[in-house]
Amino acid sequence: MKKSISIYYITLFVIMICLPVLFFSIFGSHFDTFNYENRELAPKPVLTAGTINDFPGAFESWFNDHLPFRNQLLELNGHIDYDLLHSSAADEVIIGKEGWLFYRGYQVGSEDSTGDYMGTNLFTDEELETIKNNLEKANEELMERGCRFIVYIAPNKERIYSEYMPDAFGAPAENCRKNQLMAYLRENTWMPIIDAEEDIRAFREEHPETQIYFKYDTHWNELGAYVGALSLNRVMGHDMLPADEIHIEDPGEGNFDLARLLHLGNYLNHDHTYIPIGYTYNPIYTESNDLHTEYRFTNPEGTGDDRKVLMIGDSFSSFLSPFVAFHYNNMYDCFYYDYSREILEREQPDIVVYECVERYLGNMLTFSLDGNIGVTDAQPAGAQ
Helix, strand or coil: CHHHHHHHHHHHHHHHHHHHHHHHHHHHHHCCCCCCCCCCCCCCCCCCCCCCCCHHHHHHHHHHHCCCCHHHHHHHHHHHHHHHHCCCCCCCEEECHHHCEEECECCCCCCEHHHHHHCCCCCCHHHHHHHHHHHHHHHHHHHHCCCEEEEEEECCHHHHCHHHCCHHHCCCCCCCHHHHHHHHHHHHCCCCEEECHHHHHHHHHHCCCCCCECCCCCCECHHHHHHHHHHHHHHHCCCCCCHHHCEEECCCECCCHHHHHCCCCCCCCECCCCEEECCCCCCCEEEECCCCCEEEEECCCCCCECCCEEEEECHHHHHHCHHHHCCECEEEEEECCCCEHHHHHHHCCCEEEEEEEHHHHHHHHHCCCCECCCCCCCCCCCCC
């Protein structure tokens, strides 16, 4: 009798394990299996004499990444953590006040958004000197080419919307990496160094209810990028209409990187996405590569500034560049990990803008017109 019961339970256990797999193999095409994780899923390993030692770990990674109903289980766990426990299911994401999400970092090399916020990751004197030398070397070469060089720094979301950060993090540190670097460069170089935070804060003070960074994403929205472009265009010799004098549309939904990291991209998808309309008097034609890491802007009527612009930046530049490009007949924007000297030689720009968001300031330690910027860093997982 006991043996029969044991067999019964063993059989039931096997059925319970196999049934979901069998069901998913038949009906899996009707379920959401899209990869929302901003990374490549583990490939199915092949067992050979040369891979036998690594096969168990590789198979486990593949199995975990392709588990039946994986997206549904991860989303359920995300709902429990976010809605019930008010905690984060991802180490990279901080749950702030009123449901705001903030980026802790850790995905790309040495980035450390909380260290930026709290002032715990300051540059050493040697690192500051290295950054200055890298930028000055680039500036000297570009000057010899008759080209202007501009450095532009965008602030982290945590610094701009600090009121929604958890109390445990306190107020944003005044003595932080960005402010430290800005002060050092402004004191020790004469090249243009732009801190977009100044215009961003001025706009927030005048329009406290208008959201210019996404609630569920690391980036500024298009209106935030427009405000951020004001100072850059001033330095480049062009005026823009004040942000409160242009028409703004708000579709109210999107696909947000921090929400995806929590496996809640299909749930936390409503936010202010303010899009500026009618800000340009020049027609602009835009092309991009498949990954949206390189953009070509052209004015087919040739009614803009004839100087050619090259922008080297991170994902913030993809929001920023259209609000610079409309002044020019030809502009090219590429992410730093796609940039190479070949692009510089091909474009032959009159102006080079190096855009860098606060959390990637460490990339300046390896900045060079030869490329390989931030070579120790992986490609940013949340680029878009």
